[in-house]
Amino acid sequence: MSWQAIGIFDSGVGGLTVLREITKALPQEDTIYFGDTARVPYGTKSPETVARYSREITSFLVRRDIKLLVVACNTASAVALNGLKREFPIPVVGVIEPGARRAVAVTRSGRIGVIGTTGTIKSSAYTRAIKRLKPDACVLTRACPLFVPLAEEGWTDNQVAHLAAQAYLQELKDAGVDTLVLGCTHYPLLKTVIAETMGPGVTLVDSAEETARTVAEILAKKKLLRPAVENGNHHYYVSDIPAGFIRVGNRFLGGRLEDVYQVDLDNDGEEC
């Protein structure tokens, strides 16, 4: 059992920030990552469509015998997590619950901001998760649709990024939040400009670390951890041709991306 891999999926390359933290915390584990690069982004799509895509990808990963699934995409975590938990017989971990837990742990004033894609924000999933943990929290949210294309364009610290950050974040700043959840796996790339805009009094919460901790806990409890004898292997599948994924992904992981394969999910997830 314990040599089964951890499955991780995202709409594209962003979930690699979560993979990085998992391999830091559990270097001995094998991983299989799926990036749905042919259908990215999920953030602007309807819950029904995102849920369907998530099911297709999970089926593909379950056929590869994973022992645990990480939904490393905030939009899919927001709209598809409960359905996946019901439908598949393995532990399923999203990024929203861990992000919410961390936010509640670090806030002093109880005023928490959350930014993400339109899909994530519309779902209110962070607000619900935070309120479950801390019913008196005041949660303020804002969709920032330009942040993903800015991160992918590499405009992470120029004047356009600063102005966009101001336009999106000024309201949250004025409202006096002391904690800001980066509710999209791309946003850590814009950390500098977001931190500068919000000022030194605001703590930024990146879900990736807390998600990795949750994965380690669950595997330990279920006695599914692989013994730490050697480093794990990492495989990557994408739905578009791998070139773009490899180029951007190397920025995320530091030049370690190998074994990237393209699959056609429309043909029952068989590799093409």
Added chain:
Amino acid sequence: MSWQAIGIFDSGVGGLTVLREITKALPQEDTIYFGDTARVPYGTKSPETVARYSREITSFLVRRDIKLLVVACNTASAVALNGLKREFPIPVVGVIEPGARRAVAVTRSGRIGVIGTTGTIKSSAYTRAIKRLKPDACVLTRACPLFVPLAEEGWTDNQVAHLAAQAYLQELKDAGVDTLVLGCTHYPLLKTVIAETMGPGVTLVDSAEETARTVAEILAKKKLLRPAVENGNHHYYVSDIPAGFIRVGNRFLGGRLEDVYQVDLDNDGEEC
């Protein structure tokens, strides 16, 4: 024969600018529009993936017995047009050839700029089309990945849009182009800021009008025009739920969007 509809497709809502011009030129014609809203955008995806999506959509429209297909998406026109022409037994019209024809007609200096998505610009399709018509033209191109999200966010005339336009267009301006092709159906929404950035000496070319003229010519030549007795009917199909398409589409067409249906192309194009 002449009561068959004109089929039009785009990755999303942008192609409605082309539909609008076609219904202006040929108000008696029925149209069927397909917006691939579940898989939008195409501009960042590989040619192979865009070609596959284009074939799926064309099959869907041909099963609905269209008499002519308009590929109202620059990326798909750039990478999939020749394949579609070979594979399907109806006339297929893209937006690149008409845009190139217009640019060559209006340029005085022969220095022509082209802006579009990464996919369109990488394909060099505009450069080739312009050079075929005017071999001594000097064609300068630039991908502007932020323009589509800016248009969809409605940030079409604010400071972020102006700075982004400057960052993308300054080089073309400095190079002295006198004509700029808006090589993406979303870009007409940013016409004001693009025109201001380029200055009064530069003519902007929007392919939609010229594409409508081409459609009228082909239908006339093939004797497929519908007699102008009454106005045509317009049907819309989308691959994601219709709400977002209707909301943004009404801005494009002025509140006339009805009969929008969702289809699942993965299930052989049967309606769901």
